[in-house]
Amino acid sequence: MSIEIPLLSVRNLVTTVSTATGPRPVVDDLSFDLAPGETLCIAGESGSGKSMTALSLMQLLPQPMARVASGSAVFKGRDLFTLPKEAMRQVRGNDIAMIFQEPMTSLNPVLTIGRQLIETITAHESTSLSQARQRALELLNQVQIPEAARRLQQYPYELSGGMRQRVMIAMALSQNPDILIADEPTTALDVTVQAQILSLIRKLQAETGTAVIMITHDMGVVAEMANRVLVMKDGRAVEAGPVRDIFAMPQAPYTQALLAAVPRLGEMTGTTMPKRAVRTWEQTAPKEVVDVDNLTVRFPIRSGFFGRVERRVHAVEGIGFKLYRGETLALVGESGCGKSTTGKALLNLVPFTGDVRIAGTHTQGLRSDQMKPVRRDIQMIFQDPFASLDPRMRVGDLVAEPLRIHGLATGSELTDRVAYLFKRVGLSADLLERYPHEFSGGQRQRICIARALSLSPKIIVADESVSALDVSIQAQVLDLLQDIQNETGIAYLFISHDMGVVEQISHRVAVMYLGRFVEVGTRAQVFDNPQHPYTKALIAAVPVPDPERAPKRFSRLTGDIPSSVRPLSYEPPTAIYRDVGDGHLVAELS
């Protein structure tokens, strides 16, 4: 690409954030070029400075904390960093447009889609309102939003996340910019929606010739989108080059480690056990620790004069499964499919009907004091390690708390037990006296695991427990979970949206869609021989971190998952399952 004249040429960019101890560089001496029409992916883990780079280029750094300290960004013969405010405003949206990670919060909630789109069009060209409206309609059609005319009247809250991200893209493209900066544009979206948005960006890029700077932490997205890659760590460029070279022959040790940590969907083909399965506990007969039959959870929606129940959310609809000692069952599906609700029902945290047995005890209708002994057997680890630890308690006390509540240990016995748990999850016992904010995300998740393990439960429900972590940390935590299982024979109900992670850790997999299982089987059955169209679409939508694989024909799923809100009279049809061999169950298409 070096033959062409670069469209954008960044040299020695340093961006600093002011801290109590003086300015700290978050982007440090970064240089790169962007050629017309190409896609440059800036890849890196959290804190690598990739978003700060994008915001520096747009001159949208959070004021007054962050600023560009030195360097240049030459675009069409002008240095963006020395442009006067008004000139920079005209560049934004017109020459360089940007879309952001959170489609839920990136649109103004109190203005209609039409108004927000039209003001983008009229910000840079003087058009009449009717012309701008016409252009807005064209743009919505271009980003494949159905019923465009009606959408103009709607407010952001009436649209799904995928639709909002399409609106954001429509806005960004309204002035035919030379450069589109996309900052983690699909990270907050479901995998099938992500596939749709990525293919849309590619299609529009082919049509308009816009150069794209895509910022992502997902090496799968990098492989599918990039022409060239810039890998960042701690604000510095670690490695840069054409995408094939980076994936085939990564030079820097960091890049090699990063790529090694990425779960690659399909890498487990031909095996039946999870990645690190080495059993050290005594296996006698398969012992079932969870038995769920016809579990149904429906949430009432109240409205009207007397707050009558008028509709219901059918969150979980008649599912059944067993979980055995030493086994990991993965519940996989997209947001709103009922997988987290299932996990909560197992701990009796939501009212449910049907039968749930935890280590032999029926839990339906138990009061919380009756649940207490059951909770010794089943514990939970949550997604957000930042929100699930009380910031005012010392981490040692957090881990000791379950033991105290259940009266299992006191005094020096308690201290020893907590120190042991800390060591078990790979943390030093010296850290017991510290507070949660002193730990990184990965360390906090280890603390959460130590807390869940403190009662020596038979089952742990892990609800998206590695989703918030960077891939390298994620790999370590997954290894830890599997090591603990190998050692103790604990069973995991592993709830996740990430097919790559699920493939690595699970013995069996259940695919959930709209509150039901559409496919259940062993890991090998579901991943190597998916039968249900939804399972196939889900697997097909996962971006594969391998640029040599031709961009896939993207999923046949279009649009959004239908709503599970139903009128009171709605009785769902009973699901019929077909056994396609060795207990591999697939829901019949109705």
Add this chain to the structure above:
Amino acid sequence: MTAYIARRFGQALLILVGISLVTFVLLYLVPADPARQIAGRSATAETVENIRNQLGLNLPFYEQYGRYVAALARGDLGRSYLQKTQVSELIASRLPASLLLMAGAIVCELLIGLTMGLVAALRRGTWVDSSLMVVSFVGVSAPQFVIGILLLYVFAVQLGWFPIGGYGTFRHLVLPALTLGILGSGWYARMMRSSMLDVLRQDYIRTAHAKGLKGWKVLFGHAVPNAILPIIAMIGIDIGMFMSGIVVVEAVFGWPGIGQLAWQAIQRIDIPIIMGVTLVSACAIVIGNLVADLVAPLIDPRIKLR
């Protein structure tokens, strides 16, 4: 919508019954004798007893209250003990002045408060911000009679720009409305500042800048409509604060509103007037809140009235 308003009025009725009961109990327990007040110091015990009988003051409590509520249901607020006129007439003649004062005060506090809050948020962390916040804090904490007397002294006595007291022209309105509004404007300045700071951090503001919108369009098209939402609910609550404020302010400026009426009635234990003013104030608060709740969905489409 109609059902919603009907339900809110139903609730309002319950609130009014509750308030009437509480006020009546308190007045019953006050260790002062209205009959003695009416009769005067030199009256004989017999005269006082007669008046007491006449007004039904020696009846048991529940009977007194029952009579009052029964009359109220017919729309009869009773007769003033001392002025011998219908309470409803007295209130009707005084209410317009008080409503005018309140309207003036709302305009004052919104103009001053929102502007101060907006400027403080945009100049966050500078001397402008800190001095505006000091001013607003003074506004919130200074007693209203002090502010009223201060304004009177500077603008009426020394500068002579406004009349010292009375009622009738726009110039009469300015100082009392300002006095009443300054307290609220301090609150609004603080609320608007924190609300704006919160909104300015939002992703959609960054989006608006990324589109290349002009600064003032981002501010007034995107930030202010979102920042103003929590303020609207506040205006409803504010009307209640005014009700206590006007008693003081009307006394300071000789403004002939229901605040003065209430003040005089309290001094003389004129129970029907106290009851009447209390109920009218309660109605004003209920209506103020209802209006605020009805306006909110016009600005924020996510709010649904149910």
